[in-house]
Amino acid sequence: MTSGRSGPTTASSAPCWSPGAEPMTSVPQPLRVVIIGGGLTGASLAWQLARMALPARITVVEPRAELGRGLAYSSRDPAHRINVPAHRMSIDPEDRGDFLSWLQADPARLTPDAQAEGGDIYPQRGLFGSYVADRLAPHLASGAIRHIRARVSDIERAGDGSFVLILSDESRIRAELLVLATGHPAPALPKLLAGLSGQPALIADPQDEARLAEVPQDARVLILGAALSAADVIATLDRQGHRGAITCLSRRGLRSRGQGPRGQDSSADFLDPPSRQASDLLRRVRHAIVDEQARGQDWQAVFYRLRAQGQEIWTALPEDARRRLLRHARTWWDVHRYRLPPQTETVIAGLIAQGRLQFLAGHLLRAEAGDAGILVNWRPRGRTDARQAVFDRVVVTTGPAQDRCIAASPALGALARLGLIAPCPLGLGLATTASCKALDAEGRASDRILIAGPLARGHLGELVGAPECAAQAKDIAREIARAAMLAPITRSQLRTV
Ligand SMILES: Cc1cc2nc3c(=O)[nH]c(=O)nc-3n(C[C@H](O)[C@H](O)[C@H](O)COP(=O)(O)OP(=O)(O)OC[C@H]3O[C@@H](n4cnc5c(N)ncnc54)[C@H](O)[C@@H]3O)c2cc1C
Structure with a gap:
């Protein structure tokens, strides 16, 4: 084994492979x-x-x-x-x-x-x-x-x-x-849940279809996270005939949005010229949404446009602006950009209307296993007092690490x-x-x-x-x-x- 660092390559148009000391053969090797x-x-x-x-x-x-x-x-x-x-x-x-x-x-x-x-x-x-x-x-x-x-x-x-x-x-x-x-x-298990590792009531991987299939129909379920993986879990539980209460807890309580009626993509141009600051980009996005709404279009039209121009918008931003966007706008971006399939949107809307599903904004403080289930302490966003609740299952959907x-x-x-x-x-x-x-x-x-x-x-x-x-x-x-x-x-x- 050699330490073998490859040499510097500066021109991005250079071929991505350059031969080293290849064995000499008369037939070109693939x-x-x-x-x-x-x-x-x-x-x-x-x-x-x-x-x-x-x-x-x-x-x-x-x-x-x-x-x-x-x-x-x-x-x-x-x-x-x-x-x-x-x-x-x-x-x-x-x-x-x-x-x-x-x-x-x-x-x-x-x-x-x-x-x-x-x-x-x-x-x-x-x-x-x-x-x-x-x-x-x-x-x-x-x-x-x-x-x-x-x-x-x-x-x-x-x-x-x-x-x-x-x-x-x-x-x-x-x-x-x-x-x-x-x-x-x-996905990485949040540190606060490390003590629950191996507990049957903890489902650390939302892709674990076998574990989700075993969730009792009347179980009180806490889902950590509120984006698309959480929506998948809700859709699975609903398909299984789940009757118990489902709670989604996330820092901001924002959840993935729906597709909305399909109009035309916005004609807003985010590249002429491209933004160099996060605040400028966000201002242009807000203005574009207001303009589209004045034309009778939905905000989704702007997101189709942002998606089409996304790589050029991102690469034009300096690193500190990218960092700022990730810090301040990532959750907001994720829930608007990665939207629900309409069928899942219908399921979620129905469960909320029946009072069986709620989305809460707050911070998880502690979770421990007890005889009655998993006792969870959390603090609602913007408050100083903590709340407590007991769940039969905790599903982690906080995304890939x-x-x-x-x-x-x-x-x-x-x-x-x-x-x-x-x-x-x-x-x-x-x-x-x-x-x-x-x-x-x-x-x-x-x-x-x-x-x-x-x-x-x-x-x-x-x-x-x-x-x-x-x-x-x-x-x-x-x-x-x-x-x-x-x-x-x-x-x-x-x-x-
Ligand atoms: C749950 C989910 C739903 C999505 N739904 C949509 C959608 O509806 N529409 C849409 O446009 N996009 C969707 N996306 C996004 C998108 O399609 C994915 O980002 C895309 O599939 C990425 O594919 P990938 O091959 O890069 O990664 P992955 O799907 O993560 O595949 C990586 C593969 O690498 C293998 N692997 C990892 N390590 C090793 C190793 N050491 N040796 C060998 N193999 C290894 C893994 O087994 C895995 O199969 C979804 C993403 C997720 C996670």
């Missing part, structure tokens, strides 16, 4: 590209690369049985739906209607309950996973993509600068170019120890260049490691939704294509020098 993580991002990238028929060997290491599902689309719960209309979700940024066409190709896929008022279609989330898996299937069958069903548990650097990946089954594979697409880190992505992943931890990657200074994944090359702790760009999907969010901002992940995968595929095409030429030049 570039060995390994994608760690086969969720939507890793699968989209592999799909793009396979269609380019490059001189490259594409391997995806992913423990799940199917590529493309990842965290979001592995759900088999019929109450979990996509929150972007089907006609906007596609693995192919050039063909935005591809998922909708796939749905329409088989009447069994497009059930009437998928259609919302207004006509947009919000099918079950697992169906999107099936669609991506379907699109990859021919490339897996032809061998253009190799799926190794394992987890990368360690990474070493070989003498020629390539990588040796040690997998959970203890096998080893070699990579000349690595793409990190490990996505959302596992993006600031812990290196600590939570042995694979990323190994690369960090080798000095090849570094956390994003904003706590949003990993540090990257504009072209998604990994940056090390000294700010040097790696020519062999690319970051794909939400892990690159610190640099691009708007990089969570499926359309954005698929678009970034296409950009990264182009970068890899250039490297794969150039690799044999550069190798032969090396031999003649």
Whole structure:
């Protein structure tokens, strides 16, 4: 094992792979590209690369049985739906209607309950996973993509600068170019709940379908968090016929908003010129909303526009402005930007109207297990006195621990120890260049490691939704294509020098 730091690369247009001391062979060797993580991002990238028929060997290491599902689309719960209309979700940024066409190709896929008022279609989330898996299937069958069903548990650097990946089954594979697409880190248990770890009444992972299925119908449930994962839990409980009270506690008590009637996207332009200060951007957003409302449009029209221009808005902001936005506007942004599927919105509205669901704003102070359940102390927002309540189940939906992505992943931890990657200074994944090359702790760009999907969010901002992940995968595929095409030429030049 060598300490093997890759040398500085400054020009972002340079190919992302430059040959080290490759063995001399007469036949040009395909570039060995390994994608760690086969969720939507890793699968989209592999799909793009396979269609380019490059001189490259594409391997995806992913423990799940199917590529493309990842965290979001592995759900088999019929109450979990996509929150972007089907006609906007596609693995192919050039063909935005591809998922909708796939749905329409088989009447069994497009059930009437998928259609919302207004006509947009919000099918079950697992169906999107099936669609991506379907699109990859021919490339897996032809061998253009190799799926190794394992987890990368360690990474070493070989003498020629390539990588040796040690997998959970203890096998080893070699990579000349690595793409990190490990996505959302596992949620971290809030410190205040550490004492409840292992308690049957605590559900630390809202994706744990088996644990949610066991929640008694009359249980008093506390959900920590009030965004989309909380909405998923509420939808699951409702589908299971839950009759008990559900309480969502979050710092501000803000919850994910609905889609609203689908009008036109706002024509507001947030790039002419782009804001350099958080306060200026927020003022422009407020003005745009007022303007749209005067035209009879809803605020959602502005958010469609913000989403379309999101990456350029974010990259134009200096780091201190990004920090300020994260500190002051993140919750507000999240609940307006990541909206509920209409079907879930209806469930939530119904439960609130029946008095069975409430959203509270406040701080959790203490939680301890007792004979009657979990005793929770919390302080309402803006008050000094504490409240107490007993719950039969506490479900944690406070979101993925993006600031812990290196600590939570042995694979990323190994690369960090080798000095090849570094956390994003904003706590949003990993540090990257504009072209998604990994940056090390000294700010040097790696020519062999690319970051794909939400892990690159610190640099691009708007990089969570499926359309954005698929678009970034296409950009990264182009970068890899250039490297794969150039690799044999550069190798032969090396031999003649
Ligand atoms: C619950 C949920 C619902 C969403 N719903 C929508 C929606 O309706 N519409 C929309 O546009 N967006 C939605 N999103 C957002 C979006 O689709 C995701 O951000 C996107 O799927 C990210 O995919 P990913 O592959 O980067 O990450 P992930 O889905 O997190 O996948 C990463 C994969 O990496 C694998 N992995 C991790 N570590 C290793 C390792 N060491 N070795 C090998 N493999 C590893 C994991 O097994 C996992 O499968 C949703 C997100 C979530 C979390």
